[in-house]
Amino acid sequence: MKNEIDVALLGLGTVGSGVHKILTRHKENFRKKIGATLNLTKILEKNLDRVDELGIDRSCIVSDFSEILDDPEIKIVVEVFGGLEPARTFILQALDKGKHVVTANKELMASHGEEILRKADEKKLDVLFEASVGGGIPIVRPLKQCLMGNKIEQVMGIVNGTTNFVLTEMSKEGCSFNEALKEAQRRGYAERDPSADIEGKDAASKIAILASIAFNSRVTASQVYTEGISNITPEDIAYARELGCVVKLIALAKEEDGELEVRVHPTMIPRSHPLATVDGVYNAIFVVGDAVGEVMFFGQGAGSMPAASAIVGDVIEVARNTLYGSSGRIGCTCFEKKDVKPIDEIYSSFYLLMNVSDQPGVLARIAKIFGDNDVSLASVIQKGPRGKNAELMFMTHLVKDKHLHAALKDIRKLPVVNEVCNVIRVEGAQSD
């Protein structure tokens, strides 16, 4: 058995500094736990001010990736750059040189996961990526190992802390989306350009990764139907409350009749659903399996140390595989090919809010259009009148997306309909 395993780190940003901290702090402990010493011998980082700021000895800093690539002692490369390039190239080069890879890169794994994992499988190397979804929450390994006895039916997650903070703030403080977003930025939970989070792109990458694992079929981020939260209003949240629901940005993947549904959108879920109490920057992933039933994994979905916890867990796993000669033991698990249903064909229940003229016959005209388009209504609430107008809130039964949108197209043409204010899907009800 080899007692020293050298590790290289690509990037000293938020997550990278956490990885450095854990590998340094618990070095002795890890030696006892796995029977080998993990040495972080090289760090690729060009910003030397950052290096000094973190109090890291400059002697292990390199500015050129080739110094890591050409070091035969380095067995594990940890990539925490984020973004597609140079991360993709560096990871592929590392694999070509026979080095294992641990990455937190959701964007990369959700778009080029197949290419990377195929190369890893060919070379019998490990590529682990627990930190790419849910920060510190163990979810990739539980799906790939612990829940293997199940046919997974559904994965439903709150996988973006920024949007969950914003929605929680709107719900608790009754404030607008913009006010809540500003508060998130003030606290450092949202970036200056928050669009990737707010528009659901970050969540889309994560659910693509989870769906690929859960359903053993490759799903890429581009296949995920994605809607953000910027059009959610305090009124929607108030109506949700009246309906016994909360509004969350839900990333969802289901298998039905051999086809997949993978989508990210604001969603009303019942207050009794385990995900409904997941507030603030916390994340949670709710999984339904045919044997295990409902399980949920909860924790901090972002931040330096939680993500670093996941990464170091992976590094230790790679080290164990190295020591036992079992590298590549759990590689790509996408051994099937399942189609991802277009959003048009997907059935959901919808909450709909409209502003209409307060005059006789309006509801009848709207209801007729719904009926003509195969949209069956579960309930209607009228509020108002406010001046000459009134608010109409509809809940539908399960309807096909395209039928709903055909109906809405006609409804919007009615002169008595001032505005279709919002359309939000409803999930997680007992009857689903």
Place this chain on the structure above:
Amino acid sequence: MKNEIDVALLGLGTVGSGVHKILTRHKENFRKKIGATLNLTKILEKNLDRVDELGIDRSCIVSDFSEILDDPEIKIVVEVFGGLEPARTFILQALDKGKHVVTANKELMASHGEEILRKADEKKLDVLFEASVGGGIPIVRPLKQCLMGNKIEQVMGIVNGTTNFVLTEMSKEGCSFNEALKEAQRRGYAERDPSADIEGKDAASKIAILASIAFNSRVTASQVYTEGISNITPEDIAYARELGCVVKLIALAKEEDGELEVRVHPTMIPRSHPLATVDGVYNAIFVVGDAVGEVMFFGQGAGSMPAASAIVGDVIEVARNTLYGSSGRIGCTCFEKKDVKPIDEIYSSFYLLMNVSDQPGVLARIAKIFGDNDVSLASVIQKGPRGKNAELMFMTHLVKDKHLHAALKDIRKLPVVNEVCNVIRVEGAQSD
């Protein structure tokens, strides 16, 4: 690579029948997932009526363990008998014969875990026991693998579904302990003799297992301080609600200054705590690590299929290790020896409910005794008078168990104190 792995099952009870069902139902799927076929070739079960009832072909039934032991093709033995014997003997014999073991036996692992895991390590065999804690909830593997980068600070769980159902029922219906227990029995959530659950023994075994893993130091069930829930009253639950808390049977393990606290007792936890919303027969394990922060694992803690899900996950893990020649790769992780603190020395906050005579000076006399015994009070609520009596509810700051009980001994001697109705620990507050 060997493409056929024979598995034997010991017992066809609730969990055993679930294991049989999954291994049969998903056989083809597992072949694709792991590259080998898992054949359940022998089942040890003496009750042939049970076999017929389950529709299982009698040809794979054996009545003598030696038929399994002496079958060289059987590589994995799944033990779901429960109880200490013959489970312990059979498992040790299986290991002696070079067979891997998967077990759901919490009682055995919590008392003889060291003996079994030591033998497995010597023989480089796998003994996996995910199903022994939390039913289908992945927790053993996440602790042993995903969270390895952490120094675990605390494990706090609702790990017994029966007691959680009883306490939830008392809380929701306002009924007595006995009424709630009857309802649990009516629904099949409690056994006819429910004492192992109600008295906390089942939870004690589970927290002993979790503590051993989390803190890398062997803890046995006999070292766990254990209190059951039979003395919890509707009044306690009402007071808890007033204090913003719920009452749960909490299994708790902490490390402080190199020493462990491991205990099971009814506990008031704030409604905002992630464990507070875990109701009914659901289980959850809340873990605090120095890097990951707070994570929680939620799901069904018992039942045929959830437990079988965990077992089959383990069987697949053993199969993968067999295929990759990495058996025994994660064995016993108790490489340290930490003392378990006696309950006397442990600091907790307490809720105390007393029935006293409604006359001047009573509170002063009680408060003096608390003060004389180093028990510092956080709050007092008086209710009543009811006739000649009143109720006094105290919350203490953190106090040593022995100081509290010394104070209570003196308080009980006061003629004005009719009864110390209950004493319940408080955990999980932000200030902890």
